[in-house]
Amino acid sequence: MTATALPPLQKPPAPPGTRRFLLTISYDGTRYGGWQIQQNAISIQQRLEEALHKITGEPVRVTGASRTDAGVHALGQRAHFDTAARIPPDKYPFALNTCLPRDIRVLECSLVPGDFHARFDARSKCYTYRIYNAPHASALLGHLCAHVPVALSLSAMEQSLPALLGTHDFAAFQAAGGTAKTTVRTIQEATLTREGPWLTLHLRGNAFLYNMVRIIAGTLIQVGQGKLPPDVFAAALASGSRLSLGPTGPAQGLELTRVDYE
């Protein structure tokens, strides 16, 4: 940031005397009310801020790249914070992990420029959605997947995905409560793989609307069952109507896999 440029209001730089750090965080969302601090549930953000307070001795606010919902997991969430503490970046993961519950792990920490922003500077995000397609649920990994006991047509599901690729107005792909100013998004990758009973959907895009990945997953499951046609995504992009799509897939199937920056 140069001295003459005023930062946008939503993107306050690190205050004088502080440095900005970027964390990579993994969590099992099962026991949490989601990423963001809230009244009636424990959030990942709260646990992380409590741990940072202990380590730095300062009240610390973290800003996440993605506000994952209740029950949604992360392999590589990112979040930045500012502190005057002189702790070297590589000490943070070990120090924080001693204060955090075992279902939240800080994997990496790096020093970033004072005007870096974990959310606004993200170039792309990768999400993974896991479907366990077997008559009975998974005893071992039930918390990490949506269970679908009926047969699914992989080829119908695969056929539906290319329509999502590219830059489109994804207005139909948003749950009520979304606050995005524009609903235009770019999806760079949409693949589905099968390994035994596991179906894994990978999506990479520049950004996603509220519940967008779960709506895509829930719709895909209906395509696999023949309840919706393989051209459902193309039709929803044309209609712009949420009603063109299937239900929102269960939260526990979703994982924020990685966030990339320039």
Added chain:
Amino acid sequence: MTATALPPLQKPPAPPGTRRFLLTISYDGTRYGGWQIQQNAISIQQRLEEALHKITGEPVRVTGASRTDAGVHALGQRAHFDTAARIPPDKYPFALNTCLPRDIRVLECSLVPGDFHARFDARSKCYTYRIYNAPHASALLGHLCAHVPVALSLSAMEQSLPALLGTHDFAAFQAAGGTAKTTVRTIQEATLTREGPWLTLHLRGNAFLYNMVRIIAGTLIQVGQGKLPPDVFAAALASGSRLSLGPTGPAQGLELTRVDYE
């Protein structure tokens, strides 16, 4: 069983008027004191017998193929039980799963001969031991692996495994408390694969001694760290001494993957 042959005492056949059924069961062992019914902890066997009591209306005793320890998981445990109830085999999984906690799932049920025995008739058992080799523990799958934060040499570990193959006296590979009459066992398969931070050990054998797989895994981790030489298994087979081997690996890394019958 013919009318003239007396069954061995440990292998009572299904009583007259009952039929014998074989279940395939998967469970997350985290919350349980192990497979076997015990005084001070909830066991998988207890939960299963409670569910069978509800479904059949009879007190039912189940006999497992393997008495997995506290914290050990199963993808394909097997257990037989006898009942006079006329419920068709394919109804059991769905009926039992409505009564069982979500971390125990019955996957299959089949009718077997009245003298079939889930443990004594097992021809081979496959175990999987998972090691998560990364600086920080896994937030998502920490309950399914042993976490090793230091570097491991895959080649040293792989080099150690062939010594286990074949028929040997595995006396050194048994924890105190083992009650086996003979310590001779046959291992048909011992492989280690790496995928990113995950190291997966597969062992298949005709039977295993008490804690045998966990002792192999714990020793293998020390071989990977260079604390024990790659010929450690050969040396322990020669010495017959438990002291030749490394520590018992953590329970949560172990999964009983499958049990096969003739």
